[in-house]
Amino acid sequence: MTAMYLAGGGGRYKATEYTQGPWDPGTQHLGPVAGLLVHELHRTAPRPGLSPARLAVDVFAPVPVAEVQVVTDVVRDGKRVQCLSASLTSGGREYVRATAWRIREGDTPAGPVAPPPAPVPPPAPPAPDSWFSGGFGYGRATDWRFVAGSPDEPGPATAWGRTRVPLVEGEEPTPLERVAILADSGNGISGAVSFHTHLFVNVDLVISLFREPAGEWVGLDSATTIGPAGRGLTRTVLYDETGEIGQAAQTLFVAPR
Secondary structure: OOOOEEEEEOOEEEEOHHHEOOOOOOEEOHHHHHHHHHHHHHOOOOOOOEEEEEEEEEEOOOOEOOEEEEEEEEEEEOOOEEEEEEEEEEOOEEEEEEEEEEEEOOOOOOOOOOOOOOOOOOOOOOOOOOOOOOOOHHHHHEEEEEEEEEOOEEEEEEEEEEEOOOOEOOOOOOHHHHHHHHHOOHHHHOOOOOOOOEEEEEOEEEEEEOOOOOOOOEEEEEEEEEOOOOEEEEEEEEEEOOEEEEEEEEEEEEEEO
16 A cells, blocks of 8 residues: 555545554544644635635544545635645544635735754654554655654654655645644644653644645654543644744543543
């Protein structure tokens, strides 16, 4: 298999082993799922001059590594803004729902933005025995290079990532698809507790961009905070190779294993 998904027509896709997440070998990582939602949203009611600015994904249950279907709709179709929705189902059950905003392009006085955290990419990938880098399908399908921190040590982390295999077989991913696939790893690279002792699973993913990303590498500068009652929050600043592009947030369910 050479991609995360094999297209079957009519919004149907067969998930491959490269979608497999770290918590259960039978369920998907949310990164490929978010990328697939963006893939179908990109084809929905496109209009020149409107660009994607926000994606909000809500997870109702872990998505099985199986055939899935994505159905999209136009929620609001305005001249300056457009809101779309997407729903992912498998076996007749809805697992994930998303909304996306497109905003009209126009000339605006751009303010200063943060430069990339380090040259792209740093030379060393994670150690091969890291839980984050190859012990599951998504880990094998992505390439990560750490600037600071480590997925094996609790605390904030900064890393560059890219995909090793296409999202959909035979198709080139869009810039937002690349971001969506990788932005969901913010909680993985910056866990505040150990992967081996705790679950820290996100129930959502919200990506907000103030400009369109470029290039195959996506930078994440992530930090996770855990509260006193089983909830957590991961906040990630997103970069491309020229500088900051926006941010991502994940609300976490946290519990001992």
